[in-house]
Amino acid sequence: MSFSYKEIWDRCLDEIRCKVDDRSFKTWFIPIKPVNLKSKILTIRVPNKFFFEWIEDNYIDMVGTALFNQLGEGVGLQYQIVVADHKDIEGNNKHQLELKMKDNLYFRIFEEDFNTAINKNYTFENFIEGSCNNLARNAALAVSKNPGKTAFNPLIIHSGVGLGKTHLINAIGNQVINLNSDARIILTNTERFTNQIIKALRDNTIYEFISSFQLVDVFIIDDIQFLEDRTKTQEIFFNIFNFLHQREKQVIITSDKSPMELKGIQERLISRFKWGLITDIQKPDLETRIKILESKASRDELHLPDEILNFIGYNVKGSIRDLEGVLISLSAHSTLTRKKIDLKLTNEIVEKFSDNIKREISIENIQKVVCDHFNIPVEKLSSKTRKRNIVVARQLAIYFSKNMTELSLKEIGRHFGERDHATVLHSIKTVRDLIQFEPMFIETVTKLEHKLENGLIKIEY
Ligand code: ADP
Ligand code: MG
Numbered sequence: 066m067s068f069s070y071k072e073i074w075d076r077c078l079d080e081i082r083c084k085v086d087d088r089s090f091k092t093w094f095i096p097i098k099p100v101n102l103k104s105k106i107l108t109i110r111v112p113n114k115f116f117f118e119w120i121e122d123n124y125i126d127m128v129g130t131a132l133f134n135q136l137g138e139g140v141g142l143q144y145q146i147v148v149a150d151h152k153d154i155e156g157n158n159k160h161q162l163e164l165k166m167k168d169n170l171y172f173r174i175f176e177e178d179f180n181t182a183i184n185k186n187y188t189f190e191n192f193i194e195g196s197c198n199n200l201a202r203n204a205a206l207a208v209s210k211n212p213g214k215t216a217f218n219p220l221i222i223h224s225g226v227g228l229g230k231t232h233l234i235n236a237i238g239n240q241v242i243n244l245n246s247d248a249r250i251i252l253t254n255t256e257r258f259t260n261q262i263i264k265a266l267r268d269n270t271i272y273e274f275i276s277s278f279q280l281v282d283v284f285i286i287d288d289i290q291f292l293e294d295r296t297k298t299q300e301i302f303f304n305i306f307n308f309l310h311q312r313e314k315q316v317i318i319t320s321d322k323s324p325m326e327l328k329g330i331q332e333r334l335i336s337r338f339k340w341g342l343i344t345d346i347q348k349p350d351l352e353t354r355i356k357i358l359e360s361k362a363s364r365d366e367l368h369l370p371d372e373i374l375n376f377i378g379y380n381v382k383g384s385i386r387d388l389e390g391v392l393i394s395l396s397a398h399s400t401l402t403r404k405k406i407d408l409k410l411t412n413e414i415v416e417k418f419s420d421n422i423k424r425e426i427s428i429e430n431i432q433k434v435v436c437d438h439f440n441i442p443v444e445k446l447s448s449k450t451r452k453r454n455i456v457v458a459r460q461l462a463i464y465f466s467k468n469m470t471e472l473s474l475k476e477i478g479r480h481f482g483e484r485d486h487a488t489v490l491h492s493i494k495t496v497r498d499l500i501q502f503e504p505m506f507i508e509t510v511t512k513l514e515h516k517l518e519n520g521l522i523k524i525e526y
Pocket of ligand 1: 187191192193194198224225226227228229230231232233357385386389
């Protein structure tokens, strides 16, 4: 049996009447007139803008729930606001109406939509702090204790891959819920968010989608760089962002680069990002790498002596995901082959693993590889000798140092027996010229380059 919209509204009023005191009911609910019901969206007419705002601020949950109880999922509320009230020629009351819709459409989301995407395994307790990440971590902790109420709104965390962004935002989610189990958090990634928007646009439910954010206390979105060049999604994100920010709701964003480096993102969004705190996570230093390894190994009940942890820490310098990868392989190897985990096995795995890792190439490493190739001692590079093969080795090592490290000419010169800037430049030019004209030389350069890029820097053990 279906009811008319008037009956539906009456039933809602019956429910509301039990929840509010008599005076409020008379003041705020009696003057409301239902005017229409279409695809579960009830339009009500209210006497003025103030009235409308009062309902929105104080009773919207109650009205939403009542409607939901009558009509089920997907209900909406739309207002007509009387902005002028005058009599026409015949003396009838005429209403001039302003239609309020966009921001005020109430859409009920099931409770299950909140908080479910948070990964329980990522917490502050198992996030190791180091100088590479402590600003980001402390800001995240502050925000999770007081969402929306700190100066860090929005909080933006950026870094290269595998350095802990996703871990941190989940830690925030978990902490917020620990402190307030009623908090409503949406944690999503840009891919999923974009797909929801595309779907909502197609189904004509975009206002409902946007309005659903009325219920959100903390909105966390991962990998915002995927918004690049997606104009429509950016526009909707911008609306949601403003909506939440105005209501002091917390927004947390991650990105693989700093917002200033994002291309194809609207300027107005970037400038909003600057309202809060932008912080980055750097690659971990040796000490932090070893702490992380210790923590992960003990979590996985993998008992590794210090020398092994140190060895991995020294040699795997990329991301934390790489460190985890080595531990996982080690544990798999030792279980499958029943081999004892010693330095030899560790070295094999680190070496295999490092095929996938783009390592930093150090000047010491370049010198060692070049000298090995020419079979000369490394010290000779810094000497004054002008023996032909040593001169070539020195020039090549200087050339690679310029191309493969970030060092300045001056710093490079310092590593080659305090040679000056002009000598360094001359070496680089000589190698460049030789590469153009000497096929044999090209072969040597290519071989060495290959060795440098793929070879593992081994520490002595
Ligand atoms: P990102 O999102 O920056 O690419 P993730 O958060 O996915 O990186 O981190 C990659 C892996 O490294 C995850 O398993 C995460 O738990 C771990 N990790 C990152 N940073 C830390 C840290 N400081 N302490 C412990 N584990 C970490
Ligand atoms: Mg991530």
